Amino acid sequence: xxxxxxxxxxxxxxxxxxxxxxxxxxxxxxxxxxxxxxxxxxxxxxxxxxxxxxxxxxxxxxxxxxxxxxxxxxxxxxxxxxxxxxxxxxxxxxxxxxxxxxxxxxxxxxxxxxxxxxxxxxxxxxxxxxxxxxxxxxxxxxxxxxxxxxxxxxxxxxxxxxxxxxxxxxxxxxxxxxxxxxxxxxxxxxxxxxxxxxxxxxxxxxxxxxxxxxxxxxxxxxxxxxxxxxxxxxxxxxxxxxxxxx
Ligand SMILES: NC(=O)c1ccc[n+]([C@@H]2O[C@H](COP(=O)([O-])OP(=O)(O)OC[C@H]3O[C@@H](n4cnc5c(N)ncnc54)[C@H](O)[C@@H]3O)[C@@H](O)[C@H]2O)c1
Numbered sequence: 001x002x003x004x005x006x007x008x009x010x011x012x013x014x015x016x017x018x019x020x021x022x023x024x025x026x027x028x029x030x031x032x033x034x035x036x037x038x039x040x041x042x043x044x045x046x047x048x049x050x051x052x053x054x055x056x057x058x059x060x061x062x063x064x065x066x067x068x069x070x071x072x073x074x075x076x077x078x079x080x081x082x083x084x085x086x087x088x089x090x091x092x093x094x095x096x097x098x099x100x101x102x103x104x105x106x107x108x109x110x111x112x113x114x115x116x117x118x119x120x121x122x123x124x125x126x127x128x129x130x131x132x133x134x135x136x137x138x139x140x141x142x143x144x145x146x147x148x149x150x151x152x153x154x155x156x157x158x159x160x161x162x163x164x165x166x167x168x169x170x171x172x173x174x175x176x177x178x179x180x181x182x183x184x185x186x187x188x189x190x191x192x193x194x195x196x197x198x199x200x201x202x203x204x205x206x207x208x209x210x211x212x213x214x215x216x217x218x219x220x221x222x223x224x225x226x227x228x229x230x231x232x233x234x235x236x237x238x239x240x241x242x243x244x245x246x
Pocket of ligand 1: 182
């Protein structure tokens with residue numbers, strides 16, 4: 001995996017936003033490690049991005065350690081880490097009192113605990129870079145307290161808090177940590193959590209009045225990964241077309 005290009009690992013990049021971000025970053029010159037729990041999809045996107053596939057279940061501490069050890073053996077240094085993997089498109093919506101304990105723990109276990117434990121495992125690879133950057137993909141659903149998604153919204157609010165602490169604890173190490181909060185993004189994956197009518201109403205409420213695609217995240221994430229944001233750390237960049245203003 002020796003390369004002159006900067007290397008970024010994007011989790012959950014076998015499909016959806018992660019795939020779009022992986023391809024967009026590859027177009028911008030990054031060497032992309034396409035990490036996903038789904039080996040086949042990771043390999044397909046890695047081939048499209050001219051990068052490598054990394055198979056990892058971020059909800060498993062052991063899987064995270066094994067993936068990190070494999071990268072270490074290959075001498076990989078990470079200039080960037082985009083923590084994008086989450087349980088999202090497979091979720092069904094319900095009020096918080098109908099979410100059972102198992103489902104709650106599963107969502108928190110991937111979206112929050114998983115992001116924490118993979119980042120922990122990859123710290124040596126990030127420390128090996130001259131200046132590394134972590135971008136955590138949260139959600140603007142936090143800012144609007146989107147109903148019927150309590151486990152998901154809580155996991156993403158927790159991720160924003162984790163980002164702030166990471167930025168503090170990595171201060172002075174040359175590693176920055178920031179979050180992005182996308183609004184609703186249409187991907188190639190169908191989902192039941194938003195209807196066509198809700199998309200239309202949301203678009204009308206945005207300052208930028210069109211639906212978002214994964215490409216809309218690439219610029220903000222590339223900025224946070226690269227040297228142009230060298231003085232930006234511990235921040236949340238909201239990418240929701242101005243659905244919410246902050
Ligand atoms: N699509 C949206 O409208 C939207 C809006 C705001 C935020 N987001 C966030 O953006 C990110 C991507 O969203 P998406 O729409 O592409 O979601 P998605 O459900 O289509 O894709 C999630 C990806 O994560 C992978 N994944 C799931 N569990 C994993 C695990 N344990 N280990 C490793 N990989 C795992 C899946 O295989 C899949 O490739 C998520 O963090 C999501 O919360 C999405």
